[in-house]
Amino acid sequence: MTLSTALTLTRDLLRCPSVTPAEGGALSYLERVLKESGFATHRLRFSQEGTPDVDNLFAKIGNGRPHLVFAGHTDVVPPGDARRWRFDPFSGEIADGKIFGRGAADMKGAIAAFAAAALAYVAEHGAPRGAISFLITGDEEGPAVNGTVKMLDWARAQGEVFDHCIVGEPTNAETLGDTIKIGRRGALSGRIVARGKQGHVAFPQRAENPAPAIARIVLALSSHEFDQGTPRFEPSNLQFTSIDIGNSATNVIPGEAHAQFSIRFNDAWSVEALEKRIRAVAAAAAGEVHMEIEFLPCNALAFLTEAGDFTDLVAAAVEHVTGRRPHLSTSGGTSDARFITRFCPVLEFGLVNESIHAVDEHARVADIDKLTAIYARVLETYFAR
Numbered sequence: 001m002t003l004s005t006a007l008t009l010t011r012d013l014l015r016c017p018s019v020t021p022a023e024g025g026a027l028s029y030l031e032r033v034l035k036e037s038g039f040a041t042h043r044l045r046f047s048q049e050g051t052p053d054v055d056n057l058f059a060k061i062g063n064g065r066p067h068l069v070f071a072g073h074t075d076v077v078p079p080g081d082a083r084r085w086r087f088d089p090f091s092g093e094i095a096d097g098k099i100f101g102r103g104a105a106d107m108k109g110a111i112a113a114f115a116a117a118a119l120a121y122v123a124e125h126g127a128p129r130g131a132i133s134f135l136i137t138g139d140e141e142g143p144a145v146n147g148t149v150k151m152l153d154w155a156r157a158q159g160e161v162f163d164h165c166i167v168g169e170p171t172n173a174e175t176l177g178d179t180i181k182i183g184r185r186g187a188l189s190g191r192i193v194a195r196g197k198q199g200h201v202a203f204p205q206r207a208e209n210p211a212p213a214i215a216r217i218v219l220a221l222s223s224h225e226f227d228q229g230t231p232r233f234e235p236s237n238l239q240f241t242s243i244d245i246g247n248s249a250t251n252v253i254p255g256e257a258h259a260q261f262s263i264r265f266n267d268a269w270s271v272e273a274l275e276k277r278i279r280a281v282a283a284a285a286a287g288e289v290h291m292e293i294e295f296l297p298c299n300a301l302a303f304l305t306e307a308g309d310f311t312d313l314v315a316a317a318v319e320h321v322t323g324r325r326p327h328l329s330t331s332g333g334t335s336d337a338r339f340i341t342r343f344c345p346v347l348e349f350g351l352v353n354e355s356i357h358a359v360d361e362h363a364r365v366a367d368i369d370k371l372t373a374i375y376a377r378v379l380e381t382y383f384a385r
Contacts (some may be wrong), residue, residue, distance in 0.1 A: 079359075
């Protein structure tokens, strides 16, 4: 089987075991490929106390404006038990019209597709009238502290100005071309502690059991309607991810009960207003039991890129290749687009997301080649304007 450039790049990237925060050779490989075609490259390693050091890559060809940047990540989540996979998760095997491997859909396939499109563009036209750049991190699946957010600050300090950005996240739900993401809801997480008084179960009058209180709090917040959605966003929703008392004894009333939650919120809320509402609902449910809430730092606010010339250009490229007009959506989880939106208009478009983070993650071979054609069409029309 003769592989296209995009499929070859995908296979080689999949063979790099870049489980976050390990670089695994993926950034080095991509840097070498881009450098050979005339891109100027910079390897950026960032550190912060309490988080792992992370390698990142910035590559650019051309100068001035317009400046189109492609953003993505080569780090992947752990594959889990490799024995459950059809093929080794870092082998990049091709079978039944699919390429298998951790990161095939999320998002090494998209990185390979854009790289192949950019290499073809440069081979035909030379450097663009403007600039094409890659902003590739190794920290998206991790804490997201030493990756894109610091790369953007570095780029600004170097005088880089981005006009538009495409993030290669796997946005399509069923079929390539069905969805472009033009925004995301925000994300806020926290931990609740209900404090009681430990004692013997035979003498409840001498103790104060926090278990009923944590149950009431969980029920109240889980069923609370924060809003009914906004014109461009789904309703905010809060989910509990852990409820823990940590008591192995059957005859002891516990002294503490813990619950952990995450809420995805739309543009109706500020972080401050949301925290205030959560505290009020939880306090009312806790009653007389002492309760504390600790919110984790929030670096994911709701954002929206308004539909316009850029979204139209990308949607037209998708329709040209696939024959379908993509839906503009703000659904799903967070992505590094939440950082990029502070610097330029950003949208997300990549592969189908049906197998991301799952055993036997894969991407359709035909989809990778079609995505390459879409990105190529975007480059042609963007720099011909």
